[in-house]
Amino acid sequence: MCIKKQEGFIVIEVRNLVKKYGNHTAVNGLTFTVEDGKVYGFLGPNGAGKSTTMNMMIGYLSATSGEIIINGHNIFEEPEEAKKCVGYLPEIPPLYMDMTVKEYLTFVADLKKVPRKERKKAVEEAMAMTNITDMANRMIMHLSKGYKQRVGLSQAILGYPEIIILDEPMVGLDPKQIIEMREVIKKLSEKHTIILSSHIMQEIKAVCDHILIINKGELAAQGTPEELAGTLQGRQEVMLTVKGSQSQTDEVLKYVKNIFKREFKPSEEEGTTNVLIYAEKNEDIRESIFKAFAKSALSILGMSAYSKNLEDIFLEITSKEDKKLLSRKPKNDEKTTESEEVTEEVTAEEAAEDSEAVEQENQKESEE
Numbered sequence: 001m002c003i004k005k006q007e008g009f010i011v012i013e014v015r016n017l018v019k020k021y022g023n024h025t026a027v028n029g030l031t032f033t034v035e036d037g038k039v040y041g042f043l044g045p046n047g048a049g050k051s052t053t054m055n056m057m058i059g060y061l062s063a064t065s066g067e068i069i070i071n072g073h074n075i076f077e078e079p080e081e082a083k084k085c086v087g088y089l090p091e092i093p094p095l096y097m098d099m100t101v102k103e104y105l106t107f108v109a110d111l112k113k114v115p116r117k118e119r120k121k122a123v124e125e126a127m128a129m130t131n132i133t134d135m136a137n138r139m140i141m142h143l144s145k146g147y148k149q150r151v152g153l154s155q156a157i158l159g160y161p162e163i164i165i166l167d168e169p170m171v172g173l174d175p176k177q178i179i180e181m182r183e184v185i186k187k188l189s190e191k192h193t194i195i196l197s198s199h200i201m202q203e204i205k206a207v208c209d210h211i212l213i214i215n216k217g218e219l220a221a222q223g224t225p226e227e228l229a230g231t232l233q234g235r236q237e238v239m240l241t242v243k244g245s246q247s248q249t250d251e252v253l254k255y256v257k258n259i260f261k262r263e264f265k266p267s268e269e270e271g272t273t274n275v276l277i278y279a280e281k282n283e284d285i286r287e288s289i290f291k292a293f294a295k296s297a298l299s300i301l302g303m304s305a306y307s308k309n310l311e312d313i314f315l316e317i318t319s320k321e322d323k324k325l326l327s328r329k330p331k332n333d334e335k336t337t338e339s340e341e342v343t344e345e346v347t348a349e350e351a352a353e354d355s356e357a358v359e360q361e362n363q364k365e366s367e368e
Helices: 050-057 079-083 101-111 116-129 145-157 175-188 201-207 225-231 246-253 285-294 310-328 348-367
Strands: 010-021 024-035 039-043 065-070 086-089 163-167 193-197 210-215 218-223 236-243 259-265 272-279 299-305
Touching: 010 050, 010 193, 024 050, 024 193, 024 210, 024 218, 039 050, 039 201, 050 065, 050 163, 050 193, 086 145, 101 116, 101 145, 116 145, 116 175, 145 163, 145 175, 175 193, 175 201, 210 225, 210 310, 218 225, 218 310, 225 310, 236 246, 236 285, 246 259, 246 272, 246 285, 272 285, 285 299
Parallel strands: 039 193, 039 210, 086 163, 163 193
Antiparallel strands: 010 024, 010 065, 210 218, 236 272, 236 299, 259 272
16 A cells, blocks of 8 residues: 655656657657646647556556656566556546446455455445445446446555546546546545546646646646746737727737737627737737727727637647757758667567557547
8 A cells, every 4th residue: 555645745757758669759758747646637639648658657568768756666667566556547447347336346456456354445435435336236337438437437546546547537428427527536636646638628627736738759848727828928918809800900900019910710790800919028018909999990899818728728839849849850851861860679579569559559549
């Protein structure tokens, strides 16, 4: 059993993690830490390397290079000790449909080597924490998808792991089930450190204290939603609604100083124009905009400082990283010298070991 540490204690250290499949680099020099007592959100576009990273963190996949330290144990050198502190819920829960909930969880407790005298209590506590006690004697095949997810979550927390890793726990759930799962995760976060990957931005924002954005196998950004928004606030952004056409609005804005970009947005009201204005942050641009339109025949129907949501932050950060990566690639007319070529030798044994994982990863990314 892992002992709960005080808040702020680093329970996971990922150091220069690299995973390659032949010439394809799925994870490229990834480094980050996970503190105890927090909920971490893993965000990234399809093929970013999220699932590969999580599979290495639970010891399912080997790494080409780098380290993952869990409570002082290297997952690749001391897998048994490290895995004792980690519970894992994959996107498709590993359930046996012809068992009852209680039978299945008792079976999992046995696999996790929970002492026999503690097994009944551990199963009951896991069911209570995920609110499935009433389903104990129901066949798993007869449960709704939401309850099946809860059973999968119950098996993840059996054995009292300090860290719980959840891969797309909300996928396929209806709005009511998503709200219920959100409450379960919040309840679990009182006693566990949680890492979850999801494509549902509002759920990441609703339950996560800290966000890690992965792109092209690299860490693009990390921090709280507020901190991530702060990294993009080197400029002023104003949302403006004008009674007039896009061309008329654009003509007026041309004479307002310090505006470096105008982005027109769809408008539901006929005869109006919405425009997102990007300006230098050295002065409040709204006063200049008001004066410019006061001199014209157009009326301002609405004007407010634009606040970025998590979707905006995610798209902007990943777009910036994509541009950086493209700029690193040599041009077509540039030749790579022999000394610059990087090759990787993959033994037949290593290739066989990872082939199944590669196929699963590719299938998962294609489904997403």
